[in-house]
Amino acid sequence: DVKVTQSSRYLVKRTGEKVFLECVQDMDHENMFWYRQDPGLGLRLIYFSYDVKMKEKGDIPEGYSVSREKKERFSLILESASTNQTSMYLCASSPEPGGYSNQPQHFGDGTRLSIL
Amino acid sequence: DQQVKQNSPSLSVQEGRISILNCDYTNSMFDYFLWYKKYPAEGPTFLISISSIKDKNEDGRFTVFLNKSAKHLSLHIVPSQPGDSAVYFCAAKGWSSASKIIFGSGTRLSIRP
Numbered sequence: 369d370v371k372v373t374q375s376s377r378y379l380v381k382r383t384g385e386k387v388f389l390e391c392v393q394d395m396d397h398e399n400m401f402w403y404r405q406d407p408g409l410g411l412r413l414i415y416f417s418y419d420v421k422m423k424e425k426g427d428i429p430e431g432y433s434v435s436r437e438k439k440e441r442f443s444l445i446l447e448s449a450s451t452n453q454t455s456m457y458l459c460a461s462s463p464e465p466g467g468y469s470n471q472p473q474h475f476g477d478g479t480r481l482s483i484l
Numbered sequence: 485d486q487q488v489k490q491n492s493p494s495l496s497v498q499e500g501r502i503s504i505l506n507c508d509y510t511n512s513m514f515d516y517f518l519w520y521k522k523y524p525a526e527g528p529t530f531l532i533s534i535s536s537i538k539d540k541n542e543d544g545r546f547t548v549f550l551n552k553s554a555k556h557l558s559l560h561i562v563p564s565q566p567g568d569s570a571v572y573f574c575a576a577k578g579w580s581s582a583s584k585i586i587f588g589s590g591t592r593l594s595i596r597p
Contacts, residue, residue, distance in 0.1 A: 407558075
């Protein structure tokens with residue numbers, strides 16, 4: 369079974385802090401994704417990566433950056449946290465190189481981040 | 485502008501009956517559609533998918549129907565069971581979108597005893 373592990377289930381940070389959300393997958397998947405889930409808005413793609421050191425902007429990249437130094441790990445960084453970044457953050461992975469995958473994504477259990 | 489729309493935020497169905505969840509999309513370049521199910525405090529899990537070359541795909545109690553001319557798809561669950569109570573997300577992608585999947589806003593399905 370594919371396992372996508374997010375380092376924290378709940379996180380509380382203060383405005384202006386630099387926040388790191390970590391995600392690890394154990395199935396050697398090429399593609400990894402970061403989403404945020406907000407009520408009434410569904411899942412919105414922040415960034416994705418289809419290879420080590422590669423990244424692509426999603427629909428809402430502003431205020432975020434990502435890092436993929438190893439294939440199994442994809443980090444989401446909030447450079448200077450703001451209250452409007454309070455949300456549920458979901459990491460996902462999927463196989464096949466190049467990003468052109470019709471394989472379903474496997475999700476972690478999410479990190480509920482509160483910015484005070 | 486939402487490219488994938490789930491217009492019903494919630495749906496309540498009696499156990500044993502059919503649940504029908506609907507989804508509309510606007511982008512005619514979408515050619516692959518998925519449904520995910522999400523329980524509270526868990527990540528979404530893949531349920532079923534359909535390619536645009538088909539109009540129906542069935543997996544046990546779950547069937548997805550695709551009407552390309554109407555840009556509409558639906559998920560049928562029959563018979564509905566208590567464990568089906570969850571939020572269901574419709575999602576879509578195009579072949580050229582480099583795995584960029586667009587999700588709908590979700591429908592919360594509640595199964596009544």
